[in-house]
Amino acid sequence: MASAVRRSYYLIAGALLLAVLPLPQALRLWQPPWLGVALIWLVLAGSAQNRLLIAAVAGLAHDLLSGTPLGLHAMAATVLTFMATNLRDWMLSSPPWQRFLLAMATLAAYLLTVALIGGWFGQPGSLPGLVSSLLSGGLLILVAFLFLKV
Amino acid sequence: MRNWNATLAPNSSRRRKGSILAGECLIICLACFALLIVESRVPAIQNLRGAGELLRIPVQAAVRLGAGGFSATQGYFRNQAQLLRENEALRTRLLNQDVEIQQMALLRAENEDLRALLALDAMRGSSNLAARALPRNPDLSRHRVTLSIGSRQGAFIGQPVVDSAGVVGQIARDYLVTSEALLISDANHAIPVMFERTGFQAIAFGTGQRDHRLLLPYMPTHADVAEGDVLVSSGSGGRFPAGLRVGVVEGVRNASGQAFVEAFVRPAANLQGVRQVLLLRSEAAGTGSAPTAGAGEES
Numbered sequence: 001m002a003s004a005v006r007r008s009y010y011l012i013a014g015a016l017l018l019a020v021l022p023l024p025q026a027l028r029l030w031q032p033p034w035l036g037v038a039l040i041w042l043v044l045a046g047s048a049q050n051r052l053l054i055a056a057v058a059g060l061a062h063d064l065l066s067g068t069p070l071g072l073h074a075m076a077a078t079v080l081t082f083m084a085t086n087l088r089d090w091m092l093s094s095p096p097w098q099r100f101l102l103a104m105a106t107l108a109a110y111l112l113t114v115a116l117i118g119g120w121f122g123q124p125g126s127l128p129g130l131v132s133s134l135l136s137g138g139l140l141i142l143v144a145f146l147f148l149k150v
Numbered sequence: 151m152r153n154w155n156a157t158l159a160p161n162s163s164r165r166r167k168g169s170i171l172a173g174e175c176l177i178i179c180l181a182c183f184a185l186l187i188v189e190s191r192v193p194a195i196q197n198l199r200g201a202g203e204l205l206r207i208p209v210q211a212a213v214r215l216g217a218g219g220f221s222a223t224q225g226y227f228r229n230q231a232q233l234l235r236e237n238e239a240l241r242t243r244l245l246n247q248d249v250e251i252q253q254m255a256l257l258r259a260e261n262e263d264l265r266a267l268l269a270l271d272a273m274r275g276s277s278n279l280a281a282r283a284l285p286r287n288p289d290l291s292r293h294r295v296t297l298s299i300g301s302r303q304g305a306f307i308g309q310p311v312v313d314s315a316g317v318v319g320q321i322a323r324d325y326l327v328t329s330e331a332l333l334i335s336d337a338n339h340a341i342p343v344m345f346e347r348t349g350f351q352a353i354a355f356g357t358g359q360r361d362h363r364l365l366l367p368y369m370p371t372h373a374d375v376a377e378g379d380v381l382v383s384s385g386s387g388g389r390f391p392a393g394l395r396v397g398v399v400e401g402v403r404n405a406s407g408q409a410f411v412e413a414f415v416r417p418a419a420n421l422q423g424v425r426q427v428l429l430l431r432s433e434a435a436g437t438g439s440a441p442t443a444g445a446g447e448e449s
Contacts, residue, residue, distance in 0.1 A: 017209060020206050020209055022214055052171065052174045052175055052178055053174075053178070056178045056181075056182065059182075064205060064206075065205055065206045065209070066206070067206070069186050069189055069190065070185050070186065070189045070195065071181075071182035071183065071184075071185035071186040071189065072182075072186060074178070074182045074185070075178075075179050075182035075183065075186070078175055078178045078179055078182065079175070079179065081175075082171060082172070082175040085171060086168065086171070117183075117186065121186050121190055122190070
């Protein structure tokens with residue numbers, strides 16, 4: 001159990017590191033929402049306690065590291081984790097394509113929250129950025145579902 | 151009733167957990183929202199973002215360093231591969247240029263031949279015909295060369311053929327646009343010659359040998375013949391003009407008990423690699439005259 005918790009912390013730390021990874025200009029738009037994907041994975045794979053709190057702290061760390069308004073990613077990560085936790089049983093008992101669609105829906109909610117709340121606080125997200133993040137995140141989820149056992 | 155409660159228990163527990171979770175989510179979201187509002191209003195908290203940047207910089211620097219190292223390594227191997235490709239291309243280019251240089255050497259030699267022929271032509275003051283040797287039968291025992299001009303251009307049977315070094319032979323067959331020259335080394339060819347040093351006259355016969363040597367047979371033993379003597383055409387017989395270089399004495403042989411000596415002559419002209427020649431149309435050669443005595447007839 002302790003190792004699972006530790007593993008989830010490592011996963012979040014890795015996702016945060018990847019999120020602040022400097023990318024070339026051409027690839028910047030296609031940077032996947034690493035934290036969102038990691039949180040979905042955590043909810044599906046792990047049975048960690050205080051998921052919402054962990055997600056909020058991870059989101060806050062993301063805000064600190066990426067320079068976005070404090071609380072933006074924390075709120076989005078909380079929403080995502082809440083949704084994923086509620087959908088977890090459905091996801092795990094669904095066929096893979098349905099599981100993928102549900103994961104995409106939670107990721108879309110995360111990205112929409114970031115875009116909407118960020119727009120309210122002076123950091124609006126662009127539609128191409130939203131779509132490209134959703135696509136790259138979806139690809140990441142697809143790869144994770146295909147090659148990693150949930 | 152008990153069973154009913156047992157069935158409902160997990161659902162109610164799940165519902166309770168769900169509502170707790172929703173409550174937690176709401177509280178956290180409200181807290182985050184509050185943080186967002188406070189941060190947008192209070193500059194002190196905005197400075198916290200600056201502190202976060204301080205955390206970000208080392209991470210990004212480390213990543214950049216790694217990426218830079220990767221890029222440098224990639225660049226090294228890319229450069230290596232590029233250098234190898236360039237090296238290969240340069241080698242191929244060098245090889246091509248070597249071939250071109252060899253061709254240039256050939257062209258230069260041809261050019262020198264042509265210049266010498268032109269000088270010869272000017273010196274003789276006649277309207278001679280320049281011709282090119284066509285690809286020939288590689289059989290060295292065949293002492294004939296096909297030339298690029300024929301009777302249409304003015305070539306005729308018996309016409310002397312010379313190159314820049316000396317006498318090559320004479321026309322043995324004249325076709326319409328090509329002609330065939332009989333080399334002086336052919337076994338059926340003979341040319342009147344004179345020793346440049348002594349003025350002694352003789353007739354040089356072709357041997358038909360692969361080394362294209364000529365033979366001076368039946369010379370009296372008192373004839374002053376030495377190795378290295380230069381032979382020129384004597385002009386006797388009227389076929390070849392006098393003074394054309396024929397060859398150099400390579401060896402003299404005097405079989406014991408015989409009254410004659412014989413000498414072997416190395417032709418002055420490059421008979422093994424005839425390229426550019428001149429067909430003489432001088433007064434001595436005559437125009438369209440019949441083959442004279444002393445010159446070999448074609449067999």
